Amino acid sequence: xxxxAATGWWVAAGIxxxxxLGTGTFYLLMIAFGLAAAAIAAHxxxxxxxxxxxGAIVGAGATAAWWAYRRRLGASDGPSQQNRDVNxxxxxxxxxxxxxxxGTAQVRYRGSGWTARLAPGAPAAPGEHVVSAVxxxxxxxxxxxxxxx
Numbered sequence: 001x002x003x004x005a006a007t008g009w010w011v012a013a014g015i016x017x018x019x020x021l022g023t024g025t026f027y028l029l030m031i032a033f034g035l036a037a038a039a040i041a042a043h044x045x046x047x048x049x050x051x052x053x054x055g056a057i058v059g060a061g062a063t064a065a066w067w068a069y070r071r072r073l074g075a076s077d078g079p080s081q082q083n084r085d086v087n088x089x090x091x092x093x094x095x096x097x098x099x100x101x102x103g104t105a106q107v108r109y110r111g112s113g114w115t116a117r118l119a120p121g122a123p124a125a126p127g128e129h130v131v132s133a134v135x136x137x138x139x140x141x142x143x144x145x146x147x148x149x
Contacts, residue, residue, distance in 0.1 A: 005048060009039030009055070030066050034059020092131045093144060099124040109139065116141050 013035035020028035038055030046054070094107045096116065103124060105116045109131075116139040118124055119132050125143060133140035 004042065005051060006039045006042035009035050009042055009051065013039060027063055027066065030062035031059045033062045087134050089131050089134050089139070094129050094131065094139065094141065096126050096129050096141065098126045105141075107139065107141075114139050118142075122146065 013032045016028050016032035016035055020026065020032065034055040034057075037058035038051045041051040041054040089109075092109070094109050094114075094116070096105045096107055099105050099118070103118050107114050107116050107129075114137070116129070119140050119142045122142050128144035129141035130144050131139050132142045
């Protein structure tokens with residue numbers, strides 16, 4: 001059984017999409033676009049070098065376009081502990097019943113108990129707070145009233 005070049009490109013695109021779904025790395029989807037372009041080039045009867053060039057141009061172009069789009073939106077390139085693209089806990093709300101003298105609190109979040117501390121300069125008041133960072137197994141909180149949604 002002969003496997004066409006188009007089939008190989010489609011399989012590679014499927015693997016890239018599966019890897020993207022497993023990791024959440026959106027750039028892999030852009031690479032999958034390039035692999036799909038190479039498969040289409042193969043269906044059109046282009047030679048292997050032309051397929052590779054088509055895939056490289058579309059994949060690199062889609063990756064560059066996505067990067068520029070994210071840059072224009074002002075996507076955070078800050079520390080991963082404070083980057084919602086890396087840690088989906090950022091921006092989530094928790095209720096703090098009270099703060100201890102050392103500036104920590106015990107909160108219920110995602111069905112379990114967490115130790116939280118205040119972000120630098122934040123007032124230690126009970127009530128609704130927003131996760132501004134995750135440092136190890138500590139939540140760093142800001143009062144919800146100081147966060148603009």
